[in-house]
Amino acid sequence: MEKASQTSTGPTWHALTVEEIKERLGTDIKKGLTKEEISNRKEEYGRNELPQEKKQSELMRFLLQFNNLLIYILIIAAVITALMDHWIDTWVILLVVVLNAVIGYVQEGKAEEALAGIRNMLSLHAIVVRDGKQKEIEAVDLVPGDVVLLKSGDKVPADVRIVEEKDLQVEESPLTGEAQAVEKDTKPVDENTLLGDQTGMAFSGTTIVFGKARAVVVETGGRTEIGKINKMVSGVQKITTPLLQQIEDFSKWLSFVILGITAAFFAFGYFFRDYTISELFLASIGLVVAAIPEGLPAIMTITLAIGVQQMAKRKAIIRKLPSVETLGAVNVICSDKTGTLTRNEMTAKTVVTQEKVYNIEGTGYEPRGEIKIEGKEINIKEDKVFTRFMQCLRASNNSEISKNDEGNWEATGAPTEAALLSLSFKAGFEEFTPERLDTIPFESSYKFMATLNKLDDQKFIFMTGAPEQVMKKCSHNLTADGNKEIDRKQWEEKMDEIASRGQRILGAAFRPAEEQLNEINLPLEENDFIFLGVIGIIDPPREEVAKAIEECKTAGVKVKMITGDHALTATAIGREIGIEESENAITGQEIEEMSDEKLKEIVRSHGIYARTTPEHKLRLVKALQANGLLCAMTGDGVNDAPALKKANIGIAMGIKGTEVSKDASEMVLADDNFATIVNAIKEGRTVYDNIKKALFFILPTNGAESLVLMAAVFLGIVMPITPAQILWVNMVTAVTLALAISFEPMEKNVMKRPPRPNDQPILGKHFVWRIILVSLLIGALTLGVFYYMQETGLDLVGSRTVAVNTLVCCQLFYLFNCRRMKGPAISKDFFRNKYVFYAVGVLTLLQIFFVYTPFMNNFFDTRQLPLIYWLYPGLAGLLVFIIIEAEKFLTRKWWK
Known part of the structure; x- marks a missing residue:
């Protein structure tokens, strides 16, 4: 049995250096392509658009509703009664036949809308460099080798290899399902690197959320990653519902x-x-x-x-009528993690200082939850280290949290900073608003943020960021008895323990500043700061999910998590919510190396799959169905569309889901809540x-x-x-x-x-x-x-x-x-x-x-x-x- 190929035949662009890209595509990064080169490549590659399939006519869709043996028999009976002048019988029989056809026509789904939705995601325009001049063109006219300029807010118009960048971050949830922006650079990565870790690439349909870049178009139209998904969606044959199959077989037998x-x-x-x-x-x-x-x-x-x-009363919207009863027959639910099993709201769960470990209760951005040590609530006013820690999180922060019109708390700004802000509010620092004199904004090159603040009559520099970068600036850490020399090995052990729970880690530090200091600039001096500790942050499970999964077990329905997130995070969440076989997550790379037969065996006993691509999700659904299981699949991104369509019932997210995922599905969750699936x-x-x-x-x-x-x-x-x-x-x-x-x-x-x-x-x-x-x-x-x-x-x-x-x-x-x-x-x-x-x-x-x-x-x-x-x-x-x-x-x- 052959292994599934991760990439299509052709260059693995993410593994090539910038020089190799220029040589392979014959392009000049500064001047771009010439008119003659563009004309030749248009003939070779065609337009940068997704291929469309011929649609079935509405008349044919209606006539196909009569394609049933029982209906044929009734029509023949109507003809015979008409020939015998028994017109009452004739009209009654024909009325039944026509009504049945109308009902079938109305309830039939329009799967082609999923493909239209994918096409609508593509960028309409692009800024290119051609013949040394910068110009705006329609995205459909892009060809491989074109040099494009990207900035914050742009939608990437084709698959591109980044050749120059400044603090570039790309939101790739349409392809990976993960909302966290990905930091990009120009470095090549290993050939076997999965899509979510290809940091030198930006893909068609994704969005630039920060920074800017110069990039070379490497794939267009149907050869892009989103084009491959489009091909998978159009190539997936929809499975009929169990009841309709049974009724069809029964109708033939009865006829x-x-x-x-x-x-x-x-x-x-x-x-x-x-x-x-x-x-x-x-x-x-x-x-x-x-x-x-x-x-x-x-x-x-x-x-x-x-x-x-x-x-619908339970927040589950059925798009295709026959799918209602399919829900009652499913053996397994394949669920995305972010936003379905979890809240899609980052939450600080752990704070670690040199001497103590604080556990934070509550979920989401709502600033409600107790702060405890070993189950006992602390007196924050008497804890000087924790107080300074919270001052740092409150001061070195650019996000805001507030209630919306529905009374729910939501964040404005970076989700991670919003989680830190919510933690400081829980600790009672909502009114703590020290005067900010200057700031060094977060950038990927140094991975921290620093602010100069005035507290009463004293000035401080507060810093938050990647713990290894923050720790480089520190020689001591703060304790209840004063400053003590930092033990870096001990902190590495503490951070490994937090990471094993699937939590992302941020570090915090501070130092008193001179009275005359009114601005701060890079580079900040090494060994000049006092380390406060680290914070463990996670997107927590929804409160009702564990109970819903337990109910699924009672009903004989297995739950499997299929996510683009990292294996440690997925495993930790799976263990917390009670997904069976959650000890070891299977990664996308491992799936890549499995034959179809091996994967068919693996899916019987494993419940968590991490770092997955659209191809992996589709293979997993097929493997489950090959075991004779009826499979429900949840998803919210374009990357989920092929698996949603292939599953016996596709379930899209109503709030955070894309139109593509909704069009490829049979059911939409109005509240994006896994527990709603159980009710359905x-x-x-x-x-x-x-x-x-x-x-x-x-x-x-x-x-x-x-x-x-x-x-x-x-x-x-x-x-x-x-x-x-x-x-x-x-x-x-x-x-x-x-x-x-x-x-x-x-x-x-x-x-x-x-x-x-x-x-x-x-x-x-x-x-x-x-x-x-x-x-x-x-x-x-x-x-x-x-x-x-x-x-x-x-x-x-x-x-x-x-x-x-x-x-x-x-x-x-x-x-x-x-x-x-x-x-x-x-x-x-x-x-x-x-x-x-x-x-x-x-x-x-x-x-x-x-x-x-x-x-x-x-x-x-x-x-x-x-x-x-x-x-x-x-x-x-x-x-x-x-x-x-x-x-x-x-x-x-x-x-x-």
Whole structure:
């Protein structure tokens, strides 16, 4: 088995030096390309845009909704009834067929929008140097070898190799998923370096957030990293939902069964009974109409729609209707870390001084949380070292935190500085605003920030930054007993311990300043500062995530973290929130070296994957599916789009997610919260339960109608019910009784059972047994009542009217059996679904209208009956209810 290649064939631009780039692309970094070179390269490479695929026409999308065997059979039945001048039957059948097609057309997703969204991310313009002159051009006209100028706020117009830079920082979340800006330089890196660590490259669709640069275009259009993602998205074949696959298979099976039975039915009537061809055709069509559950597509759609509404109330927005029930069947959730499992808000969790370790409570930027040592809250006023530490964090800081209109705390400025500011507020230093006289802003070349401040009558220089750089300036560290010589080896051990928790580390230092000092400049003197200590910062887990993951375990759903972050950070977060197999994270580099077979084995036992690329995410989803697992995938960036589309259900972030990720997904989280997925799984399982209950109701009642007609032919008697009457029964029971099941509330313990197996047939042993039993029971009672009415002297029209009422009453009582597939129908939750009782009331009124209005009597060939004739249908229905409840009681131990 071949290993997945990390890069496409061609140069690994990030591994080449600036000189090698110039030589390979034949460009002059100062003057750029000439007009002749640009013209030749346009012919060779084409425009800098993503290729577009031909879209399917709207008409074809609509016509494809009729591509179903059951629909073909109904259309043929409509044609035959029209030829026989039975236009009522024809129009009713065609109405059902067209409505089904419209519903399917409306609910079908538009996956091509994901590709359009990716194209919209590309920069529209670029500043280039050509023929020694600087000019602005349309980004689509860029060619490899072009020299582009980039500055803060620009969107990178193509994949470029940086050849000159000044404090360049690029936000690459569209590709890596991590919002933290990446510092860039001109140095080459190893060939096997993953995309997130290619510091000499800037990629199309990412954004310059700080500094400026001169760069050479190395890849354009479909050859860029975002172009590769576009190709992956367009190449991913969408998987149908489990239920739709089951219903499709069931429809094919049912179609052949119905056609076979109908053919045998017609042949028996022709050869062994004295029916005319016309009568047999009409009876056969009646049998087809009776057997086909034409109301099922509408009931399924309504049930799914109700599930969508319930999920929307829980902040889960379903974009593609059939995906509702997929949630209930997922075996594994692949989740991004930042913003989904975590808050995407940096938080200071640990402060370490020479003598003490302080643990900080609270999450996010909200300045609320106690500061403790070994579980005990400290008295900050008595802790001189910690007080000076907080003064430093408050003074050497350019960020702000404040409440927004919704009452949530948010940051303005660098997230890391905002975390330090929140910590100082927790310590009571919100009002501490020392006068700032001068500042040295943070730059990547020296990696610290320093400020000159006046406190009362004394001046201080405060410094924060990378601990190794800050420590270089220090000879001593502050303790409760004064300044002591710094022990660098001891501090390295302390920092290693904090880093093992997945926390980023910042250092802090200070020194008193001379009274006459009014400005500070680089270089600051070495060994002149007093080291205060280090702060451990992390993007903390959401408070509700650990509980949600525990609930997933109970429900048999595994959670796997797939992130672009570093392995240590990912492992620490995974361990804290309870993801299984979180001891050792698998890195993207390791995935790179695995064959597909090896990865298929690895995904069974490992829960955390770090430093991943879009290709890795897609491979992981495929590996999980190769193990027979139904996979949900969360994501928010362009890099997530291929995996979102490939997953059985893609889940995008509504707040921080890109439009590309939303268009590639089936569900959007309005609150970006992992716990919302767990709530949606509950609703998904409820939706599947209700669809199965609808099948439990519809199929046996359709079977009973079919048996009534077949029994009449086999016995050689007149038809107890006409095809038009069967259509009436199917229509009124579908829009009332079957519809009411869609509103059944969530059953208890829905999250205490494992996901249903992917290969579990929709018709299990118990299901088949119930269909046969109820079909025979209702069919026999309907036929028996019809016979009895004939025996008592009631005419044919009256006997058929009573038979129709018997069929309806039996279905009405059977509805209550179906509300609980195995449990008793009468329980303390009996009245929870008020729509059942509304449906019973509406159905009763419809049957009264059916029996007692002249218009309906003429239309359906029925007649008005004395009230005594309602007694027989009522008793038959009650008998059905009692027998099925007894059957449920006896078989409860047999079929788990």
